[in-house]
Amino acid sequence: MISLKNSALESELSRVHTPVMTAEVLRFLRPMPKGFYLDATAGLGGHSEAILQAEPSIKRLVAMDWDQEALEIAKARLKRFNDKVGFYQANFKDMDLVLEEESEPGFNGILMDLGLSSFQIDYSGRGFSFMKDEPLDMRMDRSGTVMASDMINNLPRERIEELIRIYGEERWAGKIAEAIEKRRRQRPILSSAELSDIVSKAIPRRFHPKKIHPATKTFQAIRIAINREFENLTEALEKAAQYLLPGGMLVIISFHSLEDRIVKHHFRQDARLEPLTKRPVTPQTGEILSNPRARSAKLRAARKVVK
């Protein structure tokens, strides 16, 4: 694990991290003077910084992240904005706690840029990447009790198969779950490299995907399950609709088709929200070329209906 006391690393991370679809985020969020905003997934602070720069007269922006280490990086990046910014280590499904703490009636805008940050993948040492040999942890919040290795070594094979099939949309889920079960009978699976190797060997070589690593979908599925990502998103959408002020904007960037579907359905069904994007907005080609992480981003926006 890296030490985040290392301020050179902090500044390097915040320098190299380019937030996704910033122009589109600002276009829909429309930060306004005296507004109160929530960046519910502050990550490395890129979008927060862009919002604060776009509208220096906002009243306050709350930068929230579930991952304390990521939040430390955001803090370093946003230091110059002083008390315009509040920092909260919390799950976004608990966003109402912010209003209580800040004595505010609601938000003028909420941004959620879902998934993982480049810091978590490349530097957190928590086994998010199939390219590294790290302990199989995958918790975004280190105080959570269940790690990926607990899940992989203890869940019934059928349940592992189901998770990989549904959350990973992986057609080889059956073979992968079988291989996991076979290996864990010999010894527990404890590292990301080990899991990556098991998955890669479970998929016949001629069916290895061309553009992504064969373990991509399995790792994604386990991460989603460990962090209860879809459940958190569903609860957060409900809270966002409740706690946005009338006319307030909700902007969500997702990287997974199931996440985008959850957002789309919620926007359609919740009478408190007026969808502003019929189809998801996707990044410009130029952005995808300069920032490959943007490749699968889909942005949807909605406005809280004025009563």
Ligand SMILES: C[S@@+](CC[C@H](N)C(=O)[O-])C[C@H]1O[C@@H](n2cnc3c(N)ncnc32)[C@H](O)[C@@H]1O
């Ligand atoms: C794609 S990154 C955000 C990057 C950020 N927009 C930036 O510009 O640096 C997603 C972040 O969401 C955080 N996250 C994921 N699920 C969360 C949740 N339920 N509550 C709060 N933060 C969450 C992750 O820890 C991660 O830092």
